[in-house]
Amino acid sequence: MNHIIRNATILTMNDRNEILEHSDVVVEGGIIARIGPGAGKAADNANIIDGSGKLLMPGLINGHCHVPMTLLRNYADDMDLQTWLFEHIFPVEDRMNGDDIYWGTLLGIMEMVSTGTTCFADMYDGMDSIASAVERSGIRAQLSRGQTSNDPGPDFSQDPAMKDSVDFIKKWNGAAEGRITAAMAPHAIYTCSPAYIRAIAEMAERLGVPIHVHLDETVREHEECLKTHGKTPAAHLYDLGLFDLDTIAAHCVCITGEDMVRLKEKDVSVIHCPASNLKLASGIAPIPEALSAGLNVCIGTDGASSNNNLNMWEDMYLASILHKGSRRDPKTITAADALRMATANGAKALGMPYVGSIREGNKADMILVDLGKPHLKPLHNLYSTLVYSAQGSDVSMTMVDGRILYQDGEFKTIDREKVYYHLEKVCERLFG
Amino acid sequence: MNHIIRNATILTMNDRNEILEHSDVVVEGGIIARIGPGAGKAADNANIIDGSGKLLMPGLINGHCHVPMTLLRNYADDMDLQTWLFEHIFPVEDRMNGDDIYWGTLLGIMEMVSTGTTCFADMYDGMDSIASAVERSGIRAQLSRGQTSNDPGPDFSQDPAMKDSVDFIKKWNGAAEGRITAAMAPHAIYTCSPAYIRAIAEMAERLGVPIHVHLDETVREHEECLKTHGKTPAAHLYDLGLFDLDTIAAHCVCITGEDMVRLKEKDVSVIHCPASNLKLASGIAPIPEALSAGLNVCIGTDGASSNNNLNMWEDMYLASILHKGSRRDPKTITAADALRMATANGAKALGMPYVGSIREGNKADMILVDLGKPHLKPLHNLYSTLVYSAQGSDVSMTMVDGRILYQDGEFKTIDREKVYYHLEKVCERLFG
Numbered sequence: 001m002n003h004i005i006r007n008a009t010i011l012t013m014n015d016r017n018e019i020l021e022h023s024d025v026v027v028e029g030g031i032i033a034r035i036g037p038g039a040g041k042a043a044d045n046a047n048i049i050d051g052s053g054k055l056l057m058p059g060l061i062n063g064h065c066h067v068p069m070t071l072l073r074n075y076a077d078d079m080d081l082q083t084w085l086f087e088h089i090f091p092v093e094d095r096m097n098g099d100d101i102y103w104g105t106l107l108g109i110m111e112m113v114s115t116g117t118t119c120f121a122d123m124y125d126g127m128d129s130i131a132s133a134v135e136r137s138g139i140r141a142q143l144s145r146g147q148t149s150n151d152p153g154p155d156f157s158q159d160p161a162m163k164d165s166v167d168f169i170k171k172w173n174g175a176a177e178g179r180i181t182a183a184m185a186p187h188a189i190y191t192c193s194p195a196y197i198r199a200i201a202e203m204a205e206r207l208g209v210p211i212h213v214h215l216d217e218t219v220r221e222h223e224e225c226l227k228t229h230g231k232t233p234a235a236h237l238y239d240l241g242l243f244d245l246d247t248i249a250a251h252c253v254c255i256t257g258e259d260m261v262r263l264k265e266k267d268v269s270v271i272h273c274p275a276s277n278l279k280l281a282s283g284i285a286p287i288p289e290a291l292s293a294g295l296n297v298c299i300g301t302d303g304a305s306s307n308n309n310l311n312m313w314e315d316m317y318l319a320s321i322l323h324k325g326s327r328r329d330p331k332t333i334t335a336a337d338a339l340r341m342a343t344a345n346g347a348k349a350l351g352m353p354y355v356g357s358i359r360e361g362n363k364a365d366m367i368l369v370d371l372g373k374p375h376l377k378p379l380h381n382l383y384s385t386l387v388y389s390a391q392g393s394d395v396s397m398t399m400v401d402g403r404i405l406y407q408d409g410e411f412k413t414i415d416r417e418k419v420y421y422h423l424e425k426v427c428e429r430l431f432g
Numbered sequence: 433m434n435h436i437i438r439n440a441t442i443l444t445m446n447d448r449n450e451i452l453e454h455s456d457v458v459v460e461g462g463i464i465a466r467i468g469p470g471a472g473k474a475a476d477n478a479n480i481i482d483g484s485g486k487l488l489m490p491g492l493i494n495g496h497c498h499v500p501m502t503l504l505r506n507y508a509d510d511m512d513l514q515t516w517l518f519e520h521i522f523p524v525e526d527r528m529n530g531d532d533i534y535w536g537t538l539l540g541i542m543e544m545v546s547t548g549t550t551c552f553a554d555m556y557d558g559m560d561s562i563a564s565a566v567e568r569s570g571i572r573a574q575l576s577r578g579q580t581s582n583d584p585g586p587d588f589s590q591d592p593a594m595k596d597s598v599d600f601i602k603k604w605n606g607a608a609e610g611r612i613t614a615a616m617a618p619h620a621i622y623t624c625s626p627a628y629i630r631a632i633a634e635m636a637e638r639l640g641v642p643i644h645v646h647l648d649e650t651v652r653e654h655e656e657c658l659k660t661h662g663k664t665p666a667a668h669l670y671d672l673g674l675f676d677l678d679t680i681a682a683h684c685v686c687i688t689g690e691d692m693v694r695l696k697e698k699d700v701s702v703i704h705c706p707a708s709n710l711k712l713a714s715g716i717a718p719i720p721e722a723l724s725a726g727l728n729v730c731i732g733t734d735g736a737s738s739n740n741n742l743n744m745w746e747d748m749y750l751a752s753i754l755h756k757g758s759r760r761d762p763k764t765i766t767a768a769d770a771l772r773m774a775t776a777n778g779a780k781a782l783g784m785p786y787v788g789s790i791r792e793g794n795k796a797d798m799i800l801v802d803l804g805k806p807h808l809k810p811l812h813n814l815y816s817t818l819v820y821s822a823q824g825s826d827v828s829m830t831m832v833d834g835r836i837l838y839q840d841g842e843f844k845t846i847d848r849e850k851v852y853y854h855l856e857k858v859c860e861r862l863f864g
Binding site for chain 2: 071072073074075077078079080081084107110111114115219275277278279280281282283284304307308309310311314317321322324325326327328329330331334335374375377378379380381384385388389391392393416419420423427431
């Protein structure tokens with residue numbers, strides 16, 4: 001279906017940072033066909049959406065998630081990472097089947113689309129179920145099967161995780177009208193041997209897919225890597241050749257200035273996950289320095305068991321105010337910087353130049369924000385209003401590929417009650 | 433009107449931290465008359481509210497605000513404090529009249545009641561207008577006329593701010609059926625001379641009102657106080673006798689261990705304002721130490737021009753995750769701690785033992801939270817769900833003194849369109 005959004009304020013997030021007042025956006029065949037005042041007048045047979053008093057902007061791009069962990073939201077908190085992971089998270093994950101993952105993913109996607117996220121990058125297991133839920137829901141995603149090795153043996157092609165990952169890529173890369181892309185995911189340096197990481201890099205190169213990896217999330221990871229490999233985690237992956245592929249690196253809490261030079265040389269994107277890093281007590285990533293080093297920084301929520309949300313508005317807000325306060329510099333990471341991280345930078349990181357900004361020819365991944373709420377008034381500055389005052393619940397419409405997934409509290413592609421019904425069954429089985 | 437809320441989950445925040453399932457709350461004459469399963473059956477002539485799938489809890493108490501600054505929300509951001517204050521905030525404040533303050537206050541109260549705040553402590557000028565808006569809206573507030581001195585002369589009783597403050601207290605303390613209480617507010621040690629602070633303390637003692645003060649908000653304040661007075665800001669106020677009165681001290685970013693002993697000795701409550709402290713780049717207050725020292729810590733938003741919200745859910749979330757991350761301690765400030773700060777501790781700070789918990793005999797200041805949203809599922813732990821996942825927009829009903837102020841998106845005591853109309857006029861005048 002074609003759409004005309006009439007008379008909205010448009011935050012383009014294009015290279016010129018244009019804001020257009022009283023403008024229309026015409027969507028034809030899933031593509032942004034025309035933008036501008038009166039652009040919608042000529043079009044026929046279109047669904048007309050009144051954009052008065054609303055802001056139209058690119059959908060948010062969540063650069064790092066483990067969406068089925070939504071099942072574990074608020075299951076274990078306020079404890080140290082080892083206790084959390086080994087005593088609470090892993091035992092439940094060991095019991096999860098494909099069905100659990102499917103319904104958990106749909107629940108997470110409901111949260112994402114209702115708060116304006118149109119695309120997410122995910123790393124998990126049971127990717128067939130995740131991809132099915134993505135296909136069904138209409139959201140866009142870059143999916144990767146997280147791989148870990150202890151002693152995978154000499155022939156990596158026979159490694160179950162490697163086979164699983166390759167099968168997933170062959171089946172799903174480019175599926176769902178191109179909404180699903182695949183990546184490979186060596187989980188982290190502390191869960192993958194150097195030879196295994198090299199084997200994943202070779203396979204990814206052969207298959208032509210990018211890399212999604214956890215990088216330098218904790219002091220412990222950083223120090224153990226220095227001890228074991230005599231170099232930082234980023235230097236270790238650089239030397240293994242992983243960064244020769246298009247790579248997104250989540251967390252980067254402990255990266256050094258020299259690491260930033262390495263990441264910049266290889267165009268590695270940094271996925272900043274401020275809520276997760278705070279809540280899990282990992283620390284505060286050196287994002288102002290990463291930006292100064294010219295790195296492409298975007299924003300991720302991480303899973304809902306360490307955030308405990310998949311709400312990009314919270315992480316945008318944190319990405320802007322956290323560094324101001326922790327280093328006592330009020331000018332660092334402006335509201336516009338944070339918005340760019342959550343939109344255009346995310347698109348760049350995931351190799352999707354066709355989303356992340358409102359531009360003619362782009363895919364119609366976009367949202368409407370209701371500017372009529374008391375907490376968004378008065379509207380002195382649009383960037384500040386969005387980053388410092390707006391909430392996920394201010395999103396009134398979410399569109400992906402020209403299809404409305406959420407509007408005015410209603411999910412258009414997901415049966416909310418059905419998800420809740422299955423969620424109850426799943427939780428009884430997993431936690432009952 | 434009497435009310436019966438039926439079949440809700442009740443987070444009491446009482447001393448035993450009780451959570452009651454499938455329980456009723458009966459409100460009679462503005463008071464919580466009965467609580468428990470089936471408690472509502474006998475009551476007649478009451479408004480019945482279905483609490484199924486909802487959480488009933490005490491309303492949130494915002495310990496530090498400058499509510500008319502809502503007019504300056506998102507007006508000036510991403511700049512240093514001096515530029516922000518002297519070049520942007522003060523010039524507009526100089527132009528504000530009582531009308532501006534009245535409508536700005538109502539706008540701020542709309543945000544507060546729609547996000548579950550039932551009481552706030554405010555420090556500003558033009559208090560008659562603020563009090564009128566509080567009276568009209570039905571919210572509860574402790575209001576204080578912020579006083580500053582440069583050279584007030586020898587007779588403090590003739591100081592205009594002092595006279596204004598005394599007049600305000602005489603007129604409004606205990607007004608609006610007791611919903612308005614008054615305090616005195618020496619603005620800060622860097623804006624008030626020692627003699628002026630002493631004069632305010634004497635006047636407050638004479639009038640029997642408590643104190644609201646900014647304390648040790650920035651490194652600059654701290655260091656200049658050391659240079660000028662040879663002691664910390666807290667020691668300075670302690671020695672001046674200010675803390676001999678019931679006192680709430682906002683910010684406390686730079687207080688020392690010795691300061692905490694002083695504050696504890698005098699039962700001074702600390703108002704933690706994490707969002708404002710981050711956004712204005714003031715730093716991170718030593719809240720875990722303050723709690724260890726036995727201090728009563730509560731939460732404030734500060735004004736909407738330095739937050740940029742009056743949304744206590746954001747500050748609760750920050751109060752819990754910020755300290756975990758900044759000091760890499762995942763166990764510090766649990767979800768339950770943060771909820772207590774925002775409710776029972778706030779009531780204690782403001783000398784209002786009759787609110788802050790759901791207890792028979794307390795005033796009916798309470799809210800309902802809709803637990804049916806995707807981002808609140810699954811519900812593994814109620815405290816975690818509220819602090820780590822819930823949003824201000826999940827509040828479906830806000831009641832103060834037994835009167836419903838907000839329900840399902842509707843303001844019951846404030847004409848939203850009228851406020852917006854006047855807001856536009858006010859903004860044209862102030863900023864046009």
